[in-house]
Amino acid sequence: MTRAKPSPTDAYSLILDAIDMGVFKPGDRLVESDLADRFGMSRTPIREALQKLETQSLLARDGRSLIVASLDHNQMAELYVVRRELEGLAARLAARHANAEEITVLCDMVGADDALVGDPAALARANRRFHKQIHLASHNRYLVQQLDLVHRSMALMATTSLAAEGRGEIAQAEHKRIVTAIAERDESGAETALRDHISVAFMTRLKQDASDG
Incomplete structure (x- = not known):
């Protein structure tokens, strides 16, 4: 054959x-x-x-x-603005549309990821899976497509913000707040929690870049 x-x-x-x-x-x-x-x-x-x-x-x-390719400071800032808005919308829609099985998967993911806090590379991979699951739980194919484009561009950053000291534990706590809001069908709370999560990640990356410079 x-x-x-x-x-x-x-x-x-x-x-x-x-x-x-x-x-x-x-x-x-x-x-x-x-x-x-x-x-x-x-x-x-x-x-x-x-x-x-x-x-x-x-x-x-x-x-x-x-x-x-690599991203300069302005490109990174622009990317985080778009990501914050789109991720927030995905969380809002997930709180509205996610079925029970999808919520269970999110809960299981965030629970299992606690074991990866000491391994930034593994936690970064798990983080991508977690966010992708929220995108899918939004049940909006066009939003998923746009977020796929955003996350492709995120790969052009040489380091992960999860490598910053203490960021892993904080990110996990933020993920748990997001999942709790989705599970409680709190659309506004889910959107705010995820937008805040992206903002903190951006600030962490800015501090990383400043210290590296």
């Missing part, structure tokens, strides 16, 4: 996932031949995937090379 050839969509998803998981970090150079070897496919779908990622501003030109 002939195996189907990988499509540009497959290549795009593989490269995007690698950026999202921090395998490729801002400033890393992406080479067609290296990626083709890494993912076991020809250079054609890799080339098309790289072109798409460049169009979406996830990759940038450095001379003739393509590198993983």
Whole structure:
């Protein structure tokens, strides 16, 4: 049986996932031949995937090379403004539309994530899953699509705010307040809790950048 050839969509998803998981970090150079070897496919779908990622501003030109893009201060600030608004709306809609099973999953997630507080990388992965679950619980496909775009851009930040001292415990407490509001069908409370959560994450990142500078 002939195996189907990988499509540009497959290549795009593989490269995007690698950026999202921090395998490729801002400033890393992406080479067609290296990626083709890494993912076991020809250079054609890799080339098309790289072109798409460049169009979406996830990759940038450095001379003739393509590198993983990075966000400057203004871009990061703009991204957090949009994220705060959209995430808040997702929480509000989740409080309105989430079914019992989705609420149970959110409760289980936030409970299990307490064990990851000492591991910022693992907690960051769990954090993405947690937020994605809230997006899905909003039951609004267009909002989910827009938040997917926002979170792709979040991958262009070299570090996670969860690496800041004490941030893991605080973020977990914030997650629990969000889930409690969703479970209680408190739309306004859920929206406010999630917006506040994003604001604190942004302030934490600003402090990180200031200390690194």
